[in-house]
Amino acid sequence: MNRPQHPTSPPPLLTVEDLSVAFGQNTVIENLNFAVQPGRTLAIVGESGSGKSVASMSILRLADIAGARYASGRIMFQSAAGPVDLLTQSQEHMRKLRGREIAMIFQEPMTSLNPVFPIGDQIAEVLMLHEAMPRRAALAEAERLMSLVRLPDAGALLKRYPHQLSGGMRQRVMIAMALACRPKLLIADEPTTALDVTIQAQILTILKDLQRELGMGLIFITHDMGVVAEMADDVVVMWKGRKVEEGPVETLFAAPKHPYTRALLSAVPRLGAMTGEPLPKVSPLTVFDGEAPRILGEARVQDTARYEAPLLSVRDLSVRFDIRKDWLGRATHYCPAVSDVSLDIYPGETLALVGESGSGKSTIGRTIQQLQKAAAGEVLVEGRPMSAMSLADRQRLRQEIQYIFQDPFASLDPRKTVGQSIAEPIETHGLLAGRREIRSRVGDLLERVGLSADVAGRYPHQFSGGQRQRVCIARALASKPRLIIADEALSALDVSIQAQIINLFMDLQRDEGLAYLFISHDMAVVEKMSHRVAVLYLGQIVELGSRAQVFETPGHPYTQRLLSAVPVADPTRRPERTGLAGEIPSTTRRVGDAPALNKRIEIAPGHLVAAS
Amino acid sequence: MDQTKSRFLSLDFLLGAGLLGLICTAVLASGWLFPNVGAIDLTARLVPPFARADHILGTDPLGRDVLARVVAGGWISLQVGVLSVAGSVMLGVIVGLVAGYYRGIWDVIVMRFADVQLALPFILLAITFIAIIGGSLTNTIILLIVSQWVQYARLVRAQVLALRDREFILAARAIGVKDRRILFSHLLPNLLGPVVVLMTLNVANNILLESSLTFLGLGVDPTIPSWGGMLADGRTYLQSAWWVSVFPGLAILLTVLGLNLLGDWLRDTLDPTGRTGR
Numbered sequence: 001m002n003r004p005q006h007p008t009s010p011p012p013l014l015t016v017e018d019l020s021v022a023f024g025q026n027t028v029i030e031n032l033n034f035a036v037q038p039g040r041t042l043a044i045v046g047e048s049g050s051g052k053s054v055a056s057m058s059i060l061r062l063a064d065i066a067g068a069r070y071a072s073g074r075i076m077f078q079s080a081a082g083p084v085d086l087l088t089q090s091q092e093h094m095r096k097l098r099g100r101e102i103a104m105i106f107q108e109p110m111t112s113l114n115p116v117f118p119i120g121d122q123i124a125e126v127l128m129l130h131e132a133m134p135r136r137a138a139l140a141e142a143e144r145l146m147s148l149v150r151l152p153d154a155g156a157l158l159k160r161y162p163h164q165l166s167g168g169m170r171q172r173v174m175i176a177m178a179l180a181c182r183p184k185l186l187i188a189d190e191p192t193t194a195l196d197v198t199i200q201a202q203i204l205t206i207l208k209d210l211q212r213e214l215g216m217g218l219i220f221i222t223h224d225m226g227v228v229a230e231m232a233d234d235v236v237v238m239w240k241g242r243k244v245e246e247g248p249v250e251t252l253f254a255a256p257k258h259p260y261t262r263a264l265l266s267a268v269p270r271l272g273a274m275t276g277e278p279l280p281k282v283s284p285l286t287v288f289d290g291e292a293p294r295i296l297g298e299a300r301v302q303d304t305a306r307y308e309a310p311l312l313s314v315r316d317l318s319v320r321f322d323i324r325k326d327w328l329g330r331a332t333h334y335c336p337a338v339s340d341v342s343l344d345i346y347p348g349e350t351l352a353l354v355g356e357s358g359s360g361k362s363t364i365g366r367t368i369q370q371l372q373k374a375a376a377g378e379v380l381v382e383g384r385p386m387s388a389m390s391l392a393d394r395q396r397l398r399q400e401i402q403y404i405f406q407d408p409f410a411s412l413d414p415r416k417t418v419g420q421s422i423a424e425p426i427e428t429h430g431l432l433a434g435r436r437e438i439r440s441r442v443g444d445l446l447e448r449v450g451l452s453a454d455v456a457g458r459y460p461h462q463f464s465g466g467q468r469q470r471v472c473i474a475r476a477l478a479s480k481p482r483l484i485i486a487d488e489a490l491s492a493l494d495v496s497i498q499a500q501i502i503n504l505f506m507d508l509q510r511d512e513g514l515a516y517l518f519i520s521h522d523m524a525v526v527e528k529m530s531h532r533v534a535v536l537y538l539g540q541i542v543e544l545g546s547r548a549q550v551f552e553t554p555g556h557p558y559t560q561r562l563l564s565a566v567p568v569a570d571p572t573r574r575p576e577r578t579g580l581a582g583e584i585p586s587t588t589r590r591v592g593d594a595p596a597l598n599k600r601i602e603i604a605p606g607h608l609v610a611a612s
Numbered sequence: 613m614d615q616t617k618s619r620f621l622s623l624d625f626l627l628g629a630g631l632l633g634l635i636c637t638a639v640l641a642s643g644w645l646f647p648n649v650g651a652i653d654l655t656a657r658l659v660p661p662f663a664r665a666d667h668i669l670g671t672d673p674l675g676r677d678v679l680a681r682v683v684a685g686g687w688i689s690l691q692v693g694v695l696s697v698a699g700s701v702m703l704g705v706i707v708g709l710v711a712g713y714y715r716g717i718w719d720v721i722v723m724r725f726a727d728v729q730l731a732l733p734f735i736l737l738a739i740t741f742i743a744i745i746g747g748s749l750t751n752t753i754i755l756l757i758v759s760q761w762v763q764y765a766r767l768v769r770a771q772v773l774a775l776r777d778r779e780f781i782l783a784a785r786a787i788g789v790k791d792r793r794i795l796f797s798h799l800l801p802n803l804l805g806p807v808v809v810l811m812t813l814n815v816a817n818n819i820l821l822e823s824s825l826t827f828l829g830l831g832v833d834p835t836i837p838s839w840g841g842m843l844a845d846g847r848t849y850l851q852s853a854w855w856v857s858v859f860p861g862l863a864i865l866l867t868v869l870g871l872n873l874l875g876d877w878l879r880d881t882l883d884p885t886g887r888t889g890r
Contacts, residue, residue, distance in 0.1 A: 369786050371782060371785060371786055395788050398786065398787060398788030399788060402786070402787070403783065403786040405779045405782070405783060407779060410778060410779040410780060411779040411780050411782070411783040412780055412783075413780045413784070413798050413802070414780075414802070414883075414884065414885060415801040415802055415882065415883070415884060416798075417884075424784070424787060424789060425787045425788070428787055428788050428789050428790070428793075429788065459884040459885065461884070461885045472783075475783075475787075479787070
């Protein structure tokens with residue numbers, strides 16, 4: 001069962017042998033084997049439901065709390081007191097190992113920190129508990145750990161509370177806490193999934209450096225092949241609770257053996273894959289659902305955009321949110337979410353809005369959809385300003401412009417069947433009369449997005465994430481729109497599903513002549529799909545141009561930084577990142593202290609860059 | 613479509629509907645079943661239950677038949693319990709929906725008014741109210757509605773505040789769905805669960821409140837039998853003649869049990885994700 005060991009290599013730090021885990025009658029992990037060497041990184045890759053998180057929770061024996069049963073196997077760990085089988089340890093003994101010898105960091109740092117204690121105390125608590133350090137020494141050590149994870153001004157940060165830190169800083173605090181007792185093994189469960197790309201790049205660099213300094217073993221659980229390529233020495237690919245492939249990262253990426261790994265790798269959008277192409281391209285997909293892998297779709301150039309009159313124009317748009325008010329209810333502080341944004345969307349075109357959290361990209365989409373009021377500026381539809389339209393005309397815009405949200409589960413009414421949800425825009429705008437016509441149209445729409453017409457009577461919770469997003473797309477299509485605003489519509493999906501939905505979006509664009517305003521933080525997906533790209537930073541457009549212009553000759557330093565932060569799914573091209581330190585500054589401003597507006601200059605035809 | 617069929621085959625629904633159906637039928641038919649309800653027979657005072665065939669559940673201190681009075685008393689009690697709750701739910705749900713969804717000045721006014729009313733002691737409100745409009749069955753029901761709609765308004769408003777920024781409401785607004793439809797077709801079904809629970813609790817509570825009001829002379833004519841009133845009357849005989857108060861109590865218990873079962877069924881039916889109990 002064990003992998004052949006090289007005679008000189010040290011014994012593995014952790015060996016999982018023939019592990020099977022079940023919850024009730026449900027076997028979620030079957031006969032899993034892998035080993036972690038000290039000082040090396042093992043990535044466990046898989047999509048939702050593959051059992052990768054259960055595997056890590058079983059190592060820490062935290063899965064017991066959720067009711068896990070270990071049907072077979074051993075988990076051997078080289079603890080300070082000699083090798084132990086973690087599965088036979090008492091919970092009390094496990095408590096001593098957790099944190100001291102095996103530490104874990106989780107996806108969402110806010111929920112893992114206690115909101116009512118300063119972070120210094122929380123790190124010190126770990127040291128006082130496990131190392132029996134006196135409080136003063138523990139706080140000093142906490143400060144040292146915080147500078148170890150590159151938190152600036154660590155002394156002052158000790159007294160801050162979790163909500164006063166940004167997401168990236170909180171995750172660094174979590175890493176500092178995990179490293180407090182110099183564990184031999186660190187388990188990181190999707191530690192960067194909730195973070196922006198530039199922050200993710202910082203965290204990954206810190207993790208890599210610390211691992212080198214401390215010589216720990218690292219288990220890195222992720223669904224992002226780009227992160228795997230960047231971090232891992234060895235990879236285990238899991239699919240439906242089983243290990244389907246394992247190997248050193250270079251071999252696995254260069255010559256994947258199992259069809260699932262091949263399908264997964266083919267689905268990953270790679271930044272730079274489109275270099276030299278003037279237009280977005282649809283590419284065929286390898287789909288693996290348990291039998292032989294199938295190829296779906298065709299290769300085709302997406303030349304759907306018609307650059308005549310713009311379908312929708314945004315002129316000098318500003319949106320602000322009041323943050324603090326005085327006792328008379330007048331705003332004293334506000335957040336300039338969007339400042340002075342101008343852009344055009346042409347029929348049949350995909351315009352991507354990219355930027356990190358807080359850049360105002362969703363706010364622009366919501367203002368166009370009339371879900372948010374503008375503070376200044378204008379939205380024009382086919383040259384007509386929205387503010388001059390009658391109520392009936394504005395209502396008609398809600399038919400012609402549709403919005404797709406990030407989380408398909410949250411954006412479907414849980415008490416309505418998907419058929420009722422899809423029929424809603426048809427009924428609201430009175431597009432079809434008669435129940436039978438509506439029902440047959442709903443059936444057509446479901447088939448259009450690749451679902452069967454007879455699922456109309458089911459409720460949202462009876463679908464998988466990808467199917468739900470298809471339902472949301474069907475609902476958006478129901479009113480025959482001309483523009484669809486897709487707000488992070490792919491971010492909550494697994495990569496293989498994501499690739500299928502990208503192709504669906506592009507097929508629909510060709511068939512229905514749709515224009516998309518594609519709001520995303522994922523540069524690789526944007527590169528694959530869009531005709532033109534607008535880069536947003538702190539509510540302003542810093543760069544706007546065709547896809548080739550923005551990705552191949554980025555003119556603004558922020559665009560360059562964003563592009564260099566994206567993990568590349570190629571282990572032979574690990575970027576050496578420099579100059580990625582620093583945080584996105586706070587956006588709250590006092591009334592009267594308006595942010596400086598960028599001036600944009602045209603460096604090439606249609607390529608605007610903010611002059612700094 | 614087989615889902616709709618199986619929906620009515622749940623144990624909760626069958627038991628609840630059966631129980632309530634039986635009680636309601638008996639109460640509605642009480643005039644025909646027991647024509648002489650109030651008949652006083654001082655020769656047969658405090659007859660224990662199952663001792664005489666003409667007084668199966670015994671008699672009270674005035675020799676009135678307990679079974680006849682329990683069945684007839686349901687008329688007042690069920691009306692008070694059901695109508696007062698129905699009225700407060702209707703009023704409270706509409707006010708709560710509108711206040712929570714639109715916020716603004718209307719919300720502030722309504723909710724401060726609700727706070728003031730919650731701070732008023734019920735008895736004080738009842739005395740003032742009945743002193744002005746007089747005591748009767750209708751006025752008792754109105755009084756209970758006036759004092760209880762606030763609970764529903766507060767509950768519904770809190771639920772709306774939690775739901776209104778959820779994405780599916782945003783999605784409905786983005787499609788252009790009219791506000792009225794968002795309120796009643798999207799928000800209402802999603803917040804009915806806790807409302808149903810509060811309703812079933814309040815029905816029982818109001819049946820008992822009616823007796824308190826009658827006891828204080830603020831309710832219905834005390835000579836008309838009602839479950840709450842009988843319970844209060846029998847209190848003094850609890851040690852010597854338990855049956856005078858136990859049987860009306862049992863009637864309340866069975867009614868509330870039936871309502872609870874129906875309430876559970878309603879909540880499960882409204883929530884498509886919660887259909888795991890069967």
